[in-house]
Amino acid sequence: MGAARPSGAGTRRTRQRNHTLWFWTFVGPFVAGLTLFTYVPLAWSVYLSFFDAHNTVSPTEFTGLGNYTAMLGDGAFRSSLVTFAVFTAFIVPTTYVLALGLALAVNRLRAGRAFFRSVFFLPAACSYVVAAMIWKLSVFNGVRFGLANTVLGWFGAEPVAWLSATDPPWYWLVIVTVRLWLQTGFYMLLFLAGLQRVPVRLYEAAALDGARPGWQTFRHITFPALRATSVAVVLLLVVNAFQAFDEFYNLLSGTRGYPPYARPPLVYLYYTALGQGQDLGLGSAGAVILALVILVVTVVQARWTGLGRTEE
């Protein structure tokens, strides 16, 4: 760029080669690892999904689309997709509303903002394993000394077997509240960050136009200004719900295995691919189908919410 520098064709080429060398010195190790531990497994998985691969990773018996038709024909697999849909229908709106509500309330505080922010975010320090344990063995323990049943007892109600009750399906209450407790603070932080980015002049202009603080201002100013954050939050919520495994596994599996209900896709896949059968071909076909499902969900959602559209 500097006019004083030598700029002969030969030196330029040397410098370019130098840049290339340095680029790969910096980026190479990361890309090599990413290739080995993400792209190779993906490709291998697609390959395995066309073979009969019981207990082996180098199968010889080609089965074409057999694994795919078997997977799609399996009622348990289809019902895992239904479980995902039900779970998403519960967890996405509840987390969204609670996180946004907390962010708005905490943001309006004059004192103690840091304190409340910390308290609502603190559950994120727990793993899903620990949270599921507290829920299963203490809050929603099916015996009399569980916290929920103790409270019910004060009102003279009979104890409820929260996790084994299928009619009505109380286990959904247990599953949804674990995640709600654990993740709401994280999304509250995202909304709080979004709120800091809303220009103050928008509120001033709205006040001049006679908009009353409260619902009107929220509907016409705050909510539209948070659009980018909202889209990101919903996307993250859906993708994370799709990947739910930890709390389902720790709440419901026991010495007698996993109950036939409330099996989300990853739990199903875990038992199919790594359980007794170790059917890696079938498991791989399932992983490919799930990857496609999440891709479609993401694309549809991006279209629907207008991800990438420029801000008004």
Next chain:
Amino acid sequence: MEDALVRAGRALRLVLLIALAVLFLIPFYLLVRNGLSSEAEITAPGWTLFPRRPHFSNVRELFTDPDVPMAHALLNSSLIAVATTAGTLLLASLAGYGLARIPYRHANAVFYAVVGTLMVPAAVTFVPSFVLVSSLGWVSTLRGLIVPTLFSAFACFVFRQYFLGFPRELEDAAQVDGLGYWRTYWRVVVPNSRPVFAAVGTIVFIGAWNSFLWPLVIGQGRSSWTVQVALSTFTTAQTVNLHELFVAAAVSIVPLLLVFVLLQRYIVAGVERSGIDD
């Protein structure tokens, strides 16, 4: 009139916030209460708010119980979390800097190949990744638990975005002094970027400490159990020793509570970066 209404609204909001805060803290209370109770106190029909004499001996019992490899699990989790954090920061920051600053014809293609993996939910690849790791013979080893998780496209993306906004004048000054990319990076860029390293580092550390599915799949032998796998094994077992389990869970979240208290500023920064969608 209007004023009184506003004030009442504010009071109501505060009461609601306090009630929710109490509700959010109840699980922590249960962890401590049950962890310091005797088995009989936990399973008693009436609710005791807190054990009259806290059983601190539960902690000793936990670490001396030969059936529960808690000390070893804590060691494994610490090694894994520290190694994963250090490795991820090194690899992802170097890659992020290269992608942001070093001119190379195919840099964009490489960037899209990296970001593209963000669209593949990590958990969907656990079956093929298990296949790969088991064919490397890494099942039930710390290697198998650490190495495959070191290449975080998310961390790389955050670093690249950050370095794009790094003040160029600082680097130019270093180049005038005759420093190449490598030494400029280590002597000028890294020392001036501590907050972003802290933010990504804390998020990676929390994720590594709390991760479950991968350690469950790979850490099959007892000697390679992490804290989460050990806790899960006893949660799902038939005979559960409640007081010991709860004290174990309480011990397992102590490192993260320390991180939360000491590094909250960076965690908040890290969370905000992880929500960046454009």
